[in-house]
Amino acid sequence: MNTLHFRNFQKKDTQRLAELAVDAWPIVSSLVPVDDIPKIMKAYLEINRIGSTWHEIATINDRVVGFLFGKLEQDQQFIDKIRAIIPNLYILFKIIIGRYGRLSEPFIFLEKLFATEQKVLQYTPKAEGEIVLFVVDSEHRGKGIGKALLNRFLHRAKLVNAKMISVYTDPLSNWKFYERMGFERYGAFIDDLNTYINKVKTEGFIYITLVQ
Numbered sequence: 001m002n003t004l005h006f007r008n009f010q011k012k013d014t015q016r017l018a019e020l021a022v023d024a025w026p027i028v029s030s031l032v033p034v035d036d037i038p039k040i041m042k043a044y045l046e047i048n049r050i051g052s053t054w055h056e057i058a059t060i061n062d063r064v065v066g067f068l069f070g071k072l073e074q075d076q077q078f079i080d081k082i083r084a085i086i087p088n089l090y091i092l093f094k095i096i097i098g099r100y101g102r103l104s105e106p107f108i109f110l111e112k113l114f115a116t117e118q119k120v121l122q123y124t125p126k127a128e129g130e131i132v133l134f135v136v137d138s139e140h141r142g143k144g145i146g147k148a149l150l151n152r153f154l155h156r157a158k159l160v161n162a163k164m165i166s167v168y169t170d171p172l173s174n175w176k177f178y179e180r181m182g183f184e185r186y187g188a189f190i191d192d193l194n195t196y197i198n199k200v201k202t203e204g205f206i207y208i209t210l211v212q
């Protein structure tokens with residue numbers, strides 16, 4: 001029977017999640033040689049995983065069909081934030097030395113990444129939580145899996161008294177899903193990293209929802 005299950009992320013899922021993310025954002029192929037695409041996506045995945053407190057996987061017949069990484073302030077101790085710094089710096093170092101694939105301009109890439117992160121901080125209101133990384137397998141979209149993953153995260157948010165959840169998204173992602181789910185667009189800006197990757201001026205959006 002094709003029953004949908006949910007469980008916590010396990011290290012062994014990394015490869016599959018990177019595949020799902022590459023499939024969701026094929027634009028990443030413009031950054032590195034084709035053999036290195038899964039590697040750079042693994043770095044992106046790892047940075048986002050470390051920065052999250054909620055790591056949920058959706059499976060059908062033990063096959064991973066989606067995941068949502070999220071962050072809730074109330075689930076994150078100060079010490080967790082400190083602990084995350086060293087592995088993140090290590091990943092950035094490995095990006096620079098090419099261990100996650102041969103980026104043609106690693107320093108420009110990192111500069112654009114930081115510029116986008118700054119804008120996300122600048123344009124996001126004070127919220128108690130955020131959706132960090134969220135993908136459903138393209139073969140399983142439109143079946144309510146994304147909605148279920150989102151609602152489970154929002155349920156947790158409610159349990160810990162979070163009032164508002166934000167998400168950074170863009171035209172290269174399915175931002176309309178958030179509008180369908182009742183989120184409102186709070187801000188828009190020229191996204192340095194997406195513009196660099198996409199080679200045309202590309203926006204970034206901040207959406208928010210109140211936790212009910």
Ligand SMILES: CC(C)(COP(=O)(O)OP(=O)(O)OC[C@H]1O[C@@H](n2cnc3c(N)ncnc32)[C@H](O)[C@@H]1OP(=O)(O)O)[C@@H](O)C(=O)NCCC(=O)NCCS
Binds near residue numbers: 137140144145148180
């Ligand atoms: C966003 C994403 C996770 C949604 O997953 P999904 O499983 O296809 O979504 P669901 O089937 O649960 O859709 C829930 C509802 O949103 C609607 N919806 C989804 N995409 C939509 C779109 N582009 N426009 C309008 N409505 C949309 C569905 O029709 C459904 O409506 P309903 O509740 O009335 O039936 C998936 O599209 C995805 O992985 N996209 C690529 C990665 C991405 O963009 N992630 C978000 C990054 S911030």
